[in-house]
Amino acid sequence: xxxxxxxxxxxxxxxxxxxxxxxxxxxxxxxxxxxxxxxxxxxxxxxxxxxxxxxxxxxxxxxxxxxxxxxxxxxxxxxxxxxxxxxxxxxxxxxxxxxxxxxxxxxxxxxxxxxxxxxxxxxxxxxxxxxxxxxxxxxxxxxxxxxxxxxxxxxx
Numbered sequence: 001x002x003x004x005x006x007x008x009x010x011x012x013x014x015x016x017x018x019x020x021x022x023x024x025x026x027x028x029x030x031x032x033x034x035x036x037x038x039x040x041x042x043x044x045x046x047x048x049x050x051x052x053x054x055x056x057x058x059x060x061x062x063x064x065x066x067x068x069x070x071x072x073x074x075x076x077x078x079x080x081x082x083x084x085x086x087x088x089x090x091x092x093x094x095x096x097x098x099x100x101x102x103x104x105x106x107x108x109x110x111x112x113x114x115x116x117x118x119x120x121x122x123x124x125x126x127x128x129x130x131x132x133x134x135x136x137x138x139x140x141x142x143x144x145x146x147x148x149x150x151x152x153x154x155x156x
Contacts, residue, residue, distance in 0.1 A: 041057060076094040
């Protein structure tokens with residue numbers, strides 16, 4: 001008897017260490033019955049629920065990013081603020097969303113990486129530049145809508 005490879009199922013992969021929208025992720029996941037994997041370098045509480053799994057990786061540089069990038073697939077939605085991780089996940093065929101609800105796409109990621117590099121150079125040169133805007137209620141609302149939309153599209 002031959003084994004048939006099972007297609008990956010819809011999954012939400014969360015870069016969990018600094019994610020401000022974990023509660024929103026759980027809310028949408030429960031409603032849509034989609035498993036969530038929260039990956040972090042240090043343990044923290046996640047809901048005790050059959051759809052939620054916590055993965056604690058070593059504290060090695062980029063260990064969580066490496067785990068997420070390796071687990072990314074065409075039916076995965078990756079939640080991260082890390083542009084380089086988003087790029088790796090997009091290359092693996094996954095969808096990627098920032099916690100503010102802005103999607104990372106193959107057509108926008110190149111310019112986002114370039115902007116990140118320019119900002120890093122400015123900071124390294126001693127230029128005082130502002131960081132991202134504070135996380136807002138609008139960001140939270142946009143994230144909820146964006147995650148629901150991506151999951152709906154992938155479920156079809």
